[in-house]
Amino acid sequence: MIAIVTDSTSDLTVEQQQQYSIQSVPLYVLFGGQMYRDGLDLTTAELFKGLKEGKKTPSTSQPSPAEFAAAYQKALETADEVLSIHISGLLSGTVGSARLAAQDFGGKVTVMDSHTTAMALGMQAIRASVRAQEGRSMAQIVSELERVQQQAGLRFTVESLDFLRMNGRIGGAAALLGGLLNIKPILAVSGGRVEAVGRVRGAKKAQAEIVQFAQDYVKKHGRSRITYICTDGGESTLEEIRQSLAGGDFEDFGLFHFGAVIATHAGPGTYGVGLEPVSV
Numbered sequence: 001m002i003a004i005v006t007d008s009t010s011d012l013t014v015e016q017q018q019q020y021s022i023q024s025v026p027l028y029v030l031f032g033g034q035m036y037r038d039g040l041d042l043t044t045a046e047l048f049k050g051l052k053e054g055k056k057t058p059s060t061s062q063p064s065p066a067e068f069a070a071a072y073q074k075a076l077e078t079a080d081e082v083l084s085i086h087i088s089g090l091l092s093g094t095v096g097s098a099r100l101a102a103q104d105f106g107g108k109v110t111v112m113d114s115h116t117t118a119m120a121l122g123m124q125a126i127r128a129s130v131r132a133q134e135g136r137s138m139a140q141i142v143s144e145l146e147r148v149q150q151q152a153g154l155r156f157t158v159e160s161l162d163f164l165r166m167n168g169r170i171g172g173a174a175a176l177l178g179g180l181l182n183i184k185p186i187l188a189v190s191g192g193r194v195e196a197v198g199r200v201r202g203a204k205k206a207q208a209e210i211v212q213f214a215q216d217y218v219k220k221h222g223r224s225r226i227t228y229i230c231t232d233g234g235e236s237t238l239e240e241i242r243q244s245l246a247g248g249d250f251e252d253f254g255l256f257h258f259g260a261v262i263a264t265h266a267g268p269g270t271y272g273v274g275l276e277p278v279s280v
Helices: 014-019 044-052 065-075 094-105 118-133 138-151 162-166 172-178 203-221 235-245 260-266
Strands: 002-007 022-025 028-031 034-037 059-061 081-086 109-113 153-157 183-190 193-201 224-230 250-257 271-277
Touching (some): 002 065, 002 094, 002 118, 014 022, 022 065, 028 260, 044 260, 059 260, 065 081, 065 094, 081 094, 081 118, 081 138, 094 109, 109 138, 118 138, 118 153, 118 250, 118 271, 138 271, 153 203, 203 224, 203 235, 203 271, 235 250
Parallel strands (some): 081 109
Antiparallel strands (some): 153 183, 153 271, 183 193, 224 271
16 A cells, blocks of 8 residues: 655645545744744735734745654555655755655655645645555556656746745746736746746736636646636636636636745735646
8 A cells, every 4th residue: 555645835625635645744934933834833814914914024944854754654554655745846845855754764655756836736646645545556656647747737827926036936037027017927837946937917918828828738638637726815816717717628626725835935916727637
């Protein structure tokens, strides 16, 4: 039996973690002089409320190898092997901590870099869990996830690029372009990095760009699983995008919220879609 471990940037709900028997190891948010566990101690709404009240910009940190070791030890009480899949190593040191911990388990733990984050990572973790429950081998699951990673897409927009720039997740030149009057940046996670792939004037055009991306994606890849993701307040916009895509060849995975770690880097007013082919 193979157990699945991921991290809190996957933004999996507690219900999903229980349904698919996935362990999620939390990252941390340092905010207002206190350290919070992502997904457990601090909500995105509380984070943005604190920012409005004038608290300093938060920062984030990855779990320690010891925390991953504890998760692996727990998983191996009922499983023979562990597949541990995490946020892109170019966005966080999390996968590095996981790999350090895995060294002490005699080859029983396989660590994968998802090359993405948020529910795009969450969908990979759930796919891995489903395949494990079907009895697939570690090699088969890893091979399928590698194919998914080559084809998966995450496209989103933010209210301001300042948060990504301040936290070192995007270059200053791209942030400058995004700061122009009423310009909305269109962003992607490509090759494990956040990249600016376009810019449009106005929120409606940004929304249309994301719809077009999803439509083009399904034309290229066939039936695709889609997840809608946002910070607090983006739900109505995502529902409009959802309606625009109704009738398309999509398997609707649901609407979810970014956790505090992703929100720290993306900022308020962030929304987008994650896609992966149903069959690879």
